[in-house]
């Protein structure tokens with residue numbers, strides 16, 4: 001096929017030199033992508049090494065490609081080593097029937113667990129109450145000094161852990177949270193672009209130490225995340241655990257109940273559960289807590305916004321005589337706009353995860369062949385000055401002056417592979433930020 005325009009690519013290394021240069025010159029990857037957008041248009045091609053990537057920077061084309069024609073762009077580009085380890089299991093780096101089944105099951109289970117409604121709201125509020133109590137206990141002369149990113153990290157971690165295995169993190173098991181954070185961090189440190197792109201057989205036979213290191217670091221995270229689920233499965237088999245099949249306590253219970261009825265389906269195996277838990281943990285933890293920390297920093301630097309948010313929230317909660325609830329959302333337009341602006345500026349996922357096209361397709365008039373790699377440039381989209389005027393300014397009012405702008409904001413991605421945790425994350429941002437903002 002004929003690819004959209006882009007910077008001149010060199011053999012084998014492609015556009016990596018230009019990319020490195022512009023990231024350095026523009027002081028960041030998002031401004032570098034934005035520069036390419038200005039030069040080559042909303043749809044451009046970047047060669048990452050020998051592979052061309054079609055980047056889509058505007059909302060309308062993203063909608064046309066990933067939503068309207070979503071079925072042809074639902075497959076992820078899988079790093080060979082991930083595919084090798086997971087054998088097709090999981091949510092983030094999987095494709096085909098197992099991915100589709102797990103996505104359906106996870107969305108349904110989250111809905112049944114009350115995500116976005118009062119049931120999950122209660123869980124989040126319980127977590128916040130307990131966290132505030134801890135802070136009060138630590139106070140000296142009525143003052144507690146807090147590392148905000150640690151506070152957000154453990155709060156979000158606790159909410160996800162309660163949802164997955166029914167257990168929050170407190171002073172008795174904080175070491176478990178710290179261990180998990182460490183393992184995820186260590187695993188992130190191990191990976192290089194070389195490991196992610198090299199075929200497994202080359203890694204295995206020519207770089208065996210590297211292969212082992214990468215595999216072990218991923219396995220360590222998975223095994224730690226899934227240890228309680230595995231224990232519960234053993235206890236269930238030995239009659240030591242009672243499963244409430246109608247009203248599962250948490251995600252693991254819901255999965256085990258489904259597994260009993262689907263013995264022959266590889267999507268419902270312990271291996272599958274292990275990868276789904278690891279994916280929900282890793283995709284849901286850092287993204288949400290980094291958004292909260294980034295939002296906190298924005299608010300501290302914009303006291304006039306804090307003042308307006310406080311006034312609005314006090315009015316809605318009868319002068320703070322009751323906690324804020326998700327039901328109040330329709331009455332808190334300024335707070336909603338502030339959260340949207342926080343997400344626009346935070347740009348947690350600069351680019352959506354890479355997808356590949358199925359069969360011959362057309363994007364913006366360019367005919368693409370089978371298996372072309374595509375991505376939504378979420379960061380560049382959110383700082384496009386034609387859509388968001390003065391994009392560098394933290395200005396929640398922009399979403400009130402022009403309500404349509406909200407549709408152009410897609411921090412959770414778009415289409416068949418968009419974020420599964422969007423409702424949970426939105427609830428957390430609303431309730432946690434109202435308290436700790």
Ligand code: HEM
Pocket residue numbers: 091092093103160279280283284285287288291348349351352353354411412413414416417418419420421422424425
């Ligand atoms: C503010 C918080 C969050 C942000 C900004 C965010 C953003 C994203 C983005 C951009 C994607 C990729 C979309 C694409 O490739 O098109 C994604 C995928 C995903 N997210 Fe989130 N996310 C957040 C929170 C969460 C939470 C709380 C969970 C789980 C509880 C979660 C689970 C997932 C999963 C499983 C996927 C992969 C979905 C699939 O491939 O089918 N995320 N997220």
